[in-house]
Amino acid sequence: MIVREVMTREPVTVSPTADAKSALALMADRSITMLPVVDARGNLRGVVSEPDLLRDRVEPDQRLHERPLPDAPSLAPVHVVDVMTTGVHSVTADTDVADAVQLLVSTGVKSLPVVGRHGSVEGVLSRSDVVRAVARSDEALELAIDDLFARGGLAAWTAHVKDGVAEITGTGPRRQASLARALARTITGVTGVRVREEAE
The missing domain is CATH 3.10.580.10 (CBS-domain)
Structure with a gap:
């Protein structure tokens, strides 16, 4: 932030x-x-x-x-x-x-x-x-991250937020995982980000 x-x-x-x-x-x-x-x-x-x-x-x-x-x-x-x-x-x-x-x-x-x-x-x-x-709700943060992913061409990635920490899951090249992490960190209220890449 x-x-x-x-x-x-x-x-x-x-x-x-x-x-x-x-x-x-x-x-x-x-x-x-x-x-x-x-x-x-x-x-x-x-x-x-x-x-x-x-x-x-x-x-x-x-x-x-x-x-x-x-x-x-x-x-x-x-x-x-x-x-x-x-x-x-x-x-x-x-x-x-x-x-x-x-x-x-x-x-x-x-x-x-x-x-x-x-x-x-x-x-x-x-x-x-x-x-x-x-203090933004976890649900509001999830929506904001998913919207940002959709606009950023990362529709294969989703977020689950608990206590302000976003767990990002999805499939795609490693650069997409890095981009997803970076984008999630820009959301006001997100206090941490973890990325879990799923097997394609």
């Missing part, structure tokens, strides 16, 4: 000068946890996350205190630039999803911006994007 096959395209972005509370409302409305921060050309300048925008925004509840709390000036961020993170991790659309997942796991971030060659934001890859891809 490569990132372009599972990423969210046309991501929601925000500018550095955007109002921080509006950015938080945008996250709530779109059910997302991170926004790429882009300049006027759409190039990545950083990211802003829920924790960044929540910082100092929730006041203590007076009902839980015996004495009145003193008035204090608000420390909540006003603009995205005040709290955004720069120097962020990102991937490209051609990155192997396995490498992207390793980055997600090792850094603890929930989403990664997907950037083009010149730094423009082309999408976002989130953990939930990967989960949806990997």
Whole structure:
């Protein structure tokens, strides 16, 4: 799997000068946890996350205190630039999803911006994007592989998928077996491939 096959395209972005509370409302409305921060050309300048925008925004509840709390000036961020993170991790659309997942796991971030060659934001890859891809049913994966084989001239080959692992069976030249294996690996959600060649 490569990132372009599972990423969210046309991501929601925000500018550095955007109002921080509006950015938080945008996250709530779109059910997302991170926004790429882009300049006027759409190039990545950083990211802003829920924790960044929540910082100092929730006041203590007076009902839980015996004495009145003193008035204090608000420390909540006003603009995205005040709290955004720069120097962020990102991937490209051609990155192997396995490498992207390793980055997600090792850094603890929930989403990664997907950037083009010149730094423009082309999408976002989130953990939930990967989960949806990997969670495809075995039946759906079988249908996708068989359809790909039919379109690729490999009608003599079929797939049986269990727990994401595809067992490919069929007859034909060794190069067909290699092609069948390669094609099956391109299906989003397939986690392994075994080829069993039947005697002609």
